[in-house]
Amino acid sequence: MARSVIDPVSRIEGHLRVEMEVSGGKVTDAWVTGGLFRGMELILQNREPADAAMIAQRICGVCPISHAHAACFAGEGAYGITLENGARLVRNILEGSQFLHSHILWFYNLTGLDYVDPTNALSANVADTYDLANAAGTGNSDFAAVKKHLESFIKNGQLSIFSGNWFSRDTFNLPPELDLIATAHYLEALQYQAKASQISGLLGGKMPHIMTSIPGGTTYVPTVEKIDDALMRAIEIRDWVANTLIPDTLAIGPYYTEALGFGKGPGRYAAWGVFNSPSQKPNERYLPAGVIDGKFKLHDVDESLITEYTGHSYYKTESNLNPRHGLTDPEFPEGGRDLEGKYTWCKAPRYDGKPYEAGPLSRMLVAYMRGVPEIVKLIDSTTKTLGVGIHDLESVLGRIVARNLECLYIANLEVEWLTELGKAAADPSTKYFTEPAHETGEGAGMWEAPRGALYHFERIKNNEIQDYQIIIPTTWNISPRDADGVKGPMEQALIGCPVDDVEKPINALRVVHSFDPCVACAVHVNEPATGKHFEVVTNPWGVK
Numbered sequence: 018m019a020r021s022v023i024d025p026v027s028r029i030e031g032h033l034r035v036e037m038e039v040s041g042g043k044v045t046d047a048w049v050t051g052g053l054f055r056g057m058e059l060i061l062q063n064r065e066p067a068d069a070a071m072i073a074q075r076i077c078g079v080c081p082i083s084h085a086h087a088a089c090f091a092g093e094g095a096y097g098i099t100l101e102n103g104a105r106l107v108r109n110i111l112e113g114s115q116f117l118h119s120h121i122l123w124f125y126n127l128t129g130l131d132y133v134d135p136t137n138a139l140s141a142n143v144a145d146t147y148d149l150a151n152a153a154g155t156g157n158s159d160f161a162a163v164k165k166h167l168e169s170f171i172k173n174g175q176l177s178i179f180s181g182n183w184f185s186r187d188t189f190n191l192p193p194e195l196d197l198i199a200t201a202h203y204l205e206a207l208q209y210q211a212k213a214s215q216i217s218g219l220l221g222g223k224m225p226h227i228m229t230s231i232p233g234g235t236t237y238v239p240t241v242e243k244i245d246d247a248l249m250r251a252i253e254i255r256d257w258v259a260n261t262l263i264p265d266t267l268a269i270g271p272y273y274t275e276a277l278g279f280g281k282g283p284g285r286y287a288a289w290g291v292f293n294s295p296s297q298k299p300n301e302r303y304l305p306a307g308v309i310d311g312k313f314k315l316h317d318v319d320e321s322l323i324t325e326y327t328g329h330s331y332y333k334t335e336s337n338l339n340p341r342h343g344l345t346d347p348e349f350p351e352g353g354r355d356l357e358g359k360y361t362w363c364k365a366p367r368y369d370g371k372p373y374e375a376g377p378l379s380r381m382l383v384a385y386m387r388g389v390p391e392i393v394k395l396i397d398s399t400t401k402t403l404g405v406g407i408h409d410l411e412s413v414l415g416r417i418v419a420r421n422l423e424c425l426y427i428a429n430l431e432v433e434w435l436t437e438l439g440k441a442a443a444d445p446s447t448k449y450f451t452e453p454a455h456e457t458g459e460g461a462g463m464w465e466a467p468r469g470a471l472y473h474f475e476r477i478k479n480n481e482i483q484d485y486q487i488i489i490p491t492t493w494n495i496s497p498r499d500a501d502g503v504k505g506p507m508e509q510a511l512i513g514c515p516v517d518d519v520e521k522p523i524n525a526l527r528v529v530h531s532f533d534p535c536v537a538c539a540v541h542v543n544e545p546a547t548g549k550h551f552e553v554v555t556n557p558w559g560v561k
């Protein structure tokens with residue numbers, strides 16, 4: 018038995034520590050620790066719902082739009098109103114542009130380097146690289162120029178993020194030509210992320226942290242010129258995702274089929290649904306709401322079944338409260354971090370008392386089981402091409418396939434929504450805002466961020482926030498054990514993961530990155546009035 022630790026996990030946002038027991042070349046136990054300290058919900062006390070839509074976005078620079086929208090939906094629930102169609106479209110487009118940025122970033126720049134070795138690209142034959150790109154149906158680049166740049170980076174010792182770190186050559190499987198293609202597209206991906214954020218900026222005023230989504234609708238007034246600017250970018254992104262990101266996924270996947278064999282989480286999937294259709298019903302969203310239980314049966318979402326356990330987290334708060342009655346009361350334990358006791362700032366959300374995975378795999382499986390035609394087509398054709406079944410997607414490679422297919426689905430929709438908004442903008446009867454029906458009430462915004470199911474709840478009195486609670490996607494995935502000792506989804510997914518070298522647990526990193534964790538989002542601690550807890554967090558592991 019040996020101990021393997023990844024701390025900090027790099028290429029994510031925030032500070033995450035993964036500690037594993039390894040026996041016989043496999044992970045036999047795992048503890049996932051969120052090590053970041055944050056304050057948010059108390060900041061929202063006594064403010065207006067419109068403030069929450071602005072302030073809550075500051076949780077994260079990667080998924081601020083989802084927080085704006087979940088806060089808006091919570092506010093609209095409290096106000097007793099639903100969105101006008103113009104506002105529905107603007108929100109879908111803003112949310113879509115953020116998803117596209119996030120998904121492209123994740124595949125190429127965050128998890129890509131777990132599979133692609135840019136240094137190996139130096140051995141590529143450029144002519145063969147063009148042949149391979151054409152055979153794979155993926156985008157051509159100036160492969161000779163990229164190779165030359167790589168050579169000069171390496172010669173000058175400037176490899177930086179591309180340096181091999183602790184991953185030796187035998188942990189990578191791609192031929193040099195495919196490494197060169199993927200490295201060229203790594204660089205191209207940066208431009209397409211920028212285009213996606215430009216769409217967010219055009220409709221949202223700026224990015225990150227948009228200015229135009231407020232409870233009741235949007236303050237954005239569509240004009241033909243701005244919609245054309247956004248549409249041009251959306252078409253470029255759609256074409257690049259279809260003709261580069263998807264063929265790259267299908268070209269790289271077969272070299273890592275072993276990643277189909279590990280990384281399964283709890284086998285339960287939750288999605289609150291995202292991108293409203295005209296009905297605005299969660300089950301009819303473009304990515305609908307639903308939960309899949311341990312027997313792979315689909316159910317409607319029941320908010321009352323959500324609870325948060327805190328026995329292994331740095332809180333005094335009572336356990337198993339529904340977030341409508343949730344409290345957050347941080348307390349770092351005297352003895353420091355303890356794997357038998359409290360070992361993370363992350364609470365343990367449970368649905369019907371059980372851990373559930375959140376994220377694109379959950380959304381795509383729910384959409385598939387709800388029979389969304391485009392999703393059924395995408396999943397069936399991809400599993401056929403890869404020669405796998407639907408349950409093989411419950412794996413590391415499955416999460417990659419699910420996120421990238423979802424990226425294509427959203428890229429197509431983004432173009433459709435912008436085209437629709439262009440028509441709506443030309444119609445003077447289109448409405449973008451609804452006044453509150455009342456100013457005392459409560460509402461939950463159950464929505465999705467790129468990383469999964471997102472929940473904001475607020476209770477207001479005379480337009481003033483009395484209570485606010487947030488449960489964020491990564492909190493579901495990196496949650497610790499619960500009262501029954503049942504591990505969180507990422508902890509479960511790590512069990513059985515092959516680790517040949519405890520000092521270089523590349524497959525464990527692949528598991529972790531497959532969830533695209535964001536600890537800035539996941540860990541939420543209310544700042545106590547005294548500020549006392551800042552002292553303890555300077556030494557969060559209790560290291561002497």
Ligand code: NFE
Pocket residue numbers: 030076077078079080083084466467468469471489490491492534535536537538539
């Ligand atoms: Ni900081 Fe976030 C997303 C949210 S965390 S990125 O997506 O909410 O899971």
